[in-house]
Amino acid sequence: MIGSEMTLLLAVLIIIGILLYNPTKDLGIPAAFIFIGVGLFLGNGDSSFEVYDNPELTDFISQTALVLIIFVGGLHTKVLDIKKVIKEGILVSNIGVLVTSLALGVFVSFVTPLSLLEGFLLGSIVSSTDAAAVFGVLEAKKMKLKYASDKVLEFESATNDPMAMILTLIFVGILKTPDAPIDYLGSLQFFFQQIFIGGGLAFTLFHMIKFLFKKFHFQEEGLIPILLFSVLIVFLKLNEYLGGNALIGAYILGVLLNTLDYQNKDNSLHFFNSFSWLAQSIMFLILGLQIFPKHLMEVLPIAILPTLFLFFVARPLGVFTSYLPIKEPLNKKIFISWSGLKGATPIVFALIPVLSEVNNADMIFYIVSFMVFVSLIIHPFSMEYLAKKIDLLEDEN
Numbered sequence: 001m002i003g004s005e006m007t008l009l010l011a012v013l014i015i016i017g018i019l020l021y022n023p024t025k026d027l028g029i030p031a032a033f034i035f036i037g038v039g040l041f042l043g044n045g046d047s048s049f050e051v052y053d054n055p056e057l058t059d060f061i062s063q064t065a066l067v068l069i070i071f072v073g074g075l076h077t078k079v080l081d082i083k084k085v086i087k088e089g090i091l092v093s094n095i096g097v098l099v100t101s102l103a104l105g106v107f108v109s110f111v112t113p114l115s116l117l118e119g120f121l122l123g124s125i126v127s128s129t130d131a132a133a134v135f136g137v138l139e140a141k142k143m144k145l146k147y148a149s150d151k152v153l154e155f156e157s158a159t160n161d162p163m164a165m166i167l168t169l170i171f172v173g174i175l176k177t178p179d180a181p182i183d184y185l186g187s188l189q190f191f192f193q194q195i196f197i198g199g200g201l202a203f204t205l206f207h208m209i210k211f212l213f214k215k216f217h218f219q220e221e222g223l224i225p226i227l228l229f230s231v232l233i234v235f236l237k238l239n240e241y242l243g244g245n246a247l248i249g250a251y252i253l254g255v256l257l258n259t260l261d262y263q264n265k266d267n268s269l270h271f272f273n274s275f276s277w278l279a280q281s282i283m284f285l286i287l288g289l290q291i292f293p294k295h296l297m298e299v300l301p302i303a304i305l306p307t308l309f310l311f312f313v314a315r316p317l318g319v320f321t322s323y324l325p326i327k328e329p330l331n332k333k334i335f336i337s338w339s340g341l342k343g344a345t346p347i348v349f350a351l352i353p354v355l356s357e358v359n360n361a362d363m364i365f366y367i368v369s370f371m372v373f374v375s376l377i378i379h380p381f382s383m384e385y386l387a388k389k390i391d392l393l394e395d396e397n
Contacts, residue, residue, distance in 0.1 A: 006052070013038050014281045030133040032284050032343040033376040039288020052289040055354050062348040064236075065283035066161070067250045071232055072276040073131050073158050074254020075269060082255070085152045091322040092152065092336065093128075093160035100127040100310070100318035101167055107309045112302045112367070114360055117175055122364045124167035125350050126310065126371050127318070130343025131157040132280060137341065137380045144394040145387060147332045153339055161345055162248035166194050168349050175358045197244030202253035205235055213262045221264035225271040228257070280344075287347050291369050299363060303370040310371060311378075315340040331390040339383050342375035 013035075021034040082089070104127070105120035114122065134157040137143075138150050170187045209231060218224055235253060239246050262268075316337035323333055350368040353361040387393050 009052075010282060010285055013042060013285050016042065017281060017285065029380060030130070030136050030341070030343060030376055031280060032130065032133055033373075033380075035281055035284030036288040036291075036344065036347075036373075036376075039285040040291050040293065041288075052286070053292075055290065055351055058286050058290045059348070059351040059355055061286055062283045062344070062351070063246075065279035066345060066348060067236060067246045068232070068279045069132060069276050069283075070158065070161065070247055071250040071254045072272045073135075074251040074256075075258050075272055077155075077158065077251075077255050077258060079255065079259055081151055082155060085148050085155050088323065088326055088328065089152055089155035089159065091325065092319055093156045094163050096156070096315075096318035096322040097124075097127040097160050097163040098167070098318070099321045100314045101164075103317050104306065104310050104314040107314070108306050111305045112363075114363065117171060118358075118360055118364065121168065121171040121175060121353060121358070122306070122367060123314070124164055124171055125352075125364065126342065126346045126368050127167070127314075128160040128164035128345055128349075129153075129157040129340045130345055131161075133157075133341040133343040133376065133380070134339070137383060143384055143387060145335070145392050146394055147329055147392075149332050149335055149392060152332075152336060156336075157341070158251055159248070162195065162198070162245045164345075165247060165349060166191050166245065168352055172353050172356050172358055175353070176356055193243055194245035195248060197242050198239055198246060198249030199244075199252050201235060201239055201242065201244055202249040202256065205231055206253055206256040209257065210260060213260060218263055221267070224262065224264050225268040228268065228272075229275070283348075284344055287344055290351075291347075291366070295362070295366050296369060299366040299370060302363075303367045306367060307371045307374050311338075311340070311375070331392050334390055335383075335387055335392050338386055339379065340375075341379045342372040344372075346372055 017031075017035040017038045020038065021029075021031050024034065101120060101123035104123035105116065108114050108119035108122055109116040112119070131154070134153050138154070143150060170190065173187075174182055209228070212227075218227075232250065232253070235249060236246055239249055316334075319337040319340075320333055346368050347365075350365040354365055358364075384393075
């Protein structure tokens with residue numbers, strides 16, 4: 001498909017997605033469900049009609065959009081909110097992701113044609129939660145939870161993508177060279193390299209921006225968000241060259257920038273909000289276009305048990321293991337265990353083994369897609385009900 005036709009298709013589907021999402025927002029339906037569904041059923045609704053199939057372009061657009069979305073999430077994150085939940089948030093977003101990945105991987109190797117390592121890859125891909133979906137449900141339902149449970153969920157969902165991505169890359173690397181011995185030390189080194197380079201680069205660029213804001217008065221305030229956006233692009237290219245993790249670096253950069261007072265800050269945030277919605281819309285739609293219903297139906301028989309295991313065993317096991325070093329109420333841990341909303345991120349990560357031509361990558365991609373759709377259907381409508389049942393909602397008085 002040529003560029004002009006693709007642009008027109010995306011524009012039309014975005015319009016349809018917005019018109020469908022706007023009246024359903026109050027129900028807590030995540031935007032990912034609406035826009036991916038529009039791409040899936042309107043773009044590729046007929047199994048014999050494939051309007052778009054370009055995993056390379058889909059991966060590039062989606063990875064770039066994810067960085068922007070997480071950066072904007074950081075811009076709206078207050079450091080004081082993070083300080084309250086940073087300990088448990090870090091535990092759940094790292095230990096929780098690791099335990100969930102391994103537990104699901106073992107189970108998958110028994111109930112599907114996938115090997116143990118392929119199961120670990122699938123578990124890594126689908127272990128993180130979706131920040132946009134979590135924020136959207138909490139906002140739409142106006143849920144205020146006891147023990148800062150909502151803040152833990154928000155912080156976890158914003159910071160667990162790097163761990164999931166790093167594990168995904170590690171297992172893809174192992175599966176691409178099946179005859180070579182597993183380099184555990186190299187994998188550990190890769191993990192810390194991703195975190196420290198991504199985070200270190202974010203701190204460096206932050207101090208440069210801080211210096212600029214102190215020394216310069218901008219005559220045209222509309223240029224400030226353009227400046228920040230350009231800095232984000234510089235961060236992406238430098239990070240790619242140095243080998244850091246773009247997701248964690250973008251989040252840290254956004255959080256740090258939120259601590260600054262600068263000209264036209266509110267308008268800059270509005271600019272990035274709109275840009276984030278554009279990135280989400282395009283990413284969700286193009287992911288929907290990349291998924292074909294006929295292939296999704298083919299994996300249905302082998303995807304059901306792993307999906308149930310993820311929601312009812314692997315995710316709770318990961319959360320409860322994360323809380324072993326600290327003491328928190330049982331109802332809080334139950335709610336966080338259940339509220340592991342999946343969104344576009346796992347589908348984006350599932351493209352990595354497809355592009356790397358790992359064995360059974362297509363099967364993994366469609367199992368992950370099925371898990372995401374099930375999560376987007378059941379979690380938004382059950383979270384408030386569960387919070388009421390286990391007495392976790394704050395009194396409105």
